[in-house]
Amino acid sequence: MSERVKIGFVGLGSMGLPMACNLQAAGYDVTGFDLRDEAMAKLEKQGGGRAASATAAAEGAGVLVLMVVNAAQARSILIGDGAAQAMAEGGIVALMSTCLPEDVASLAREVEATGRHLVDAPVSGGVAGAQAASLSIMAAGDPARIRALQPVFDVLGSKTYVVGSNPGQGAVAKSVNQLLCGVHIAACAEAMALAETLELDTQVMLDIVSGSAASSWMIRDRGPRMIRPPGEITSAVDIFVKDLSIVADAGRAAKAPLPLAAAALQMFLSASGAGDGALDDSQVIRSYRRLLGRE
């Protein structure tokens, strides 16, 4: 795959926009589409093209990257609007959103029926990883298609893990990853709320657990934001309502009980239900404080 390949990119959100810009900066010919005009304007400023619709962005593209909200939106674009059909013959869709595994598997079959292909390639690393091009990519699909996409993945992330040859397995791996992320954020909130209740110095407590066997990436990243008033938002509470719901659905489909993930989901749901859905996900600690009558 040469760098002249035309790439369509649909979904220029907080992660999609920097990803599309990184591809454009690497020499690809990127045409983007998003419902928000200002997102397309930003891509245009980096030298990319803007399209009038998702299907127009896909027109003639050898690669179509989707960074949309969920599988339903991906399906409506690819099949409903006919974006798959609009791609170059044999083109490859890189579905990089976090989706339900079974939805990805069935969508891949529908794309295949149009003579195009789908590689399941969700990412981990968040907005910071998207901007720094240091995402971890969990790819699943036909090995030859994954190899063909490798130069694109190499621009977007620092590591590609091939987790299987069936689309849907990337989504499965992402859901296992998100199970841990969500549980770790909630566990940090639970521990810090307990420390507050027991009148410990929360900064000292955070120093202790950041450097001990109790440590997690989430403690070091989200912990400091939990003991300060709500401020910057890097990823919202509602993103984890969505991601842990996918985890819960994947567990239910597999008949696998997930007691910690289930408890963590309740705490994020509670935060969202109380009106904190758009706050930074560290603010799930407010759910604990509410239980304690302190918020």
Added chain:
Amino acid sequence: MSERVKIGFVGLGSMGLPMACNLQAAGYDVTGFDLRDEAMAKLEKQGGGRAASATAAAEGAGVLVLMVVNAAQARSILIGDGAAQAMAEGGIVALMSTCLPEDVASLAREVEATGRHLVDAPVSGGVAGAQAASLSIMAAGDPARIRALQPVFDVLGSKTYVVGSNPGQGAVAKSVNQLLCGVHIAACAEAMALAETLELDTQVMLDIVSGSAASSWMIRDRGPRMIRPPGEITSAVDIFVKDLSIVADAGRAAKAPLPLAAAALQMFLSASGAGDGALDDSQVIRSYRRLLGRE
């Protein structure tokens, strides 16, 4: 406090023995006591003394380090057997076991009544940290007594956190630390058991979560042992039954709900109830496999 200070050391278990040996090697005059004769023999080989009882080890000591099972055992030694009274006038007890906060607070008052003092100083870092003298120490008590013990702590660990001036607050900090450790081990087991059920390559999955935002110290340390057959034991399932029970008791005393810690405790309890209490704590994954009918 000069290095001539006589130190009594009670509880020469997997952590206590290397701690006592480190103190002896640093030039302190250490007299140890343990119910197991071979543990005292090992300390003797390093040049330390052996005592016929805990009280004999405390006789005339300026510092008495306790690394026993729980506060009840510490109380029986200090008050029941009269070890506190046997210490040098003004001597300081360093209670380094993991105990219930309220038990530590009341024990400190009883020790104070004998004219000796108690500093609450539980540790984190496990057997490896005890051997390498890289423990984290969570000290709470009279600031002057903590300062007096600092040279001793500097031999045993790499970092002393002063978490408060009331004995019991060290135990509180340790319980917050253990909440996170226990939840992280159970979460890793939950995620890996889900990965097994969904037929992912668990080694690839472990590589992904070890390097992503999903990572924790426990994933990197215990994860590899979860996907191999049960083998080496660094810390047993029953240690977390104990530590998470202390967390649960601390939460109950403070009327603080701890949904994730409660769920994690159930999984460790289940492992212990099924006969795995003496296995490595990574084997809590067997509780998940049992739920799935796979063990």
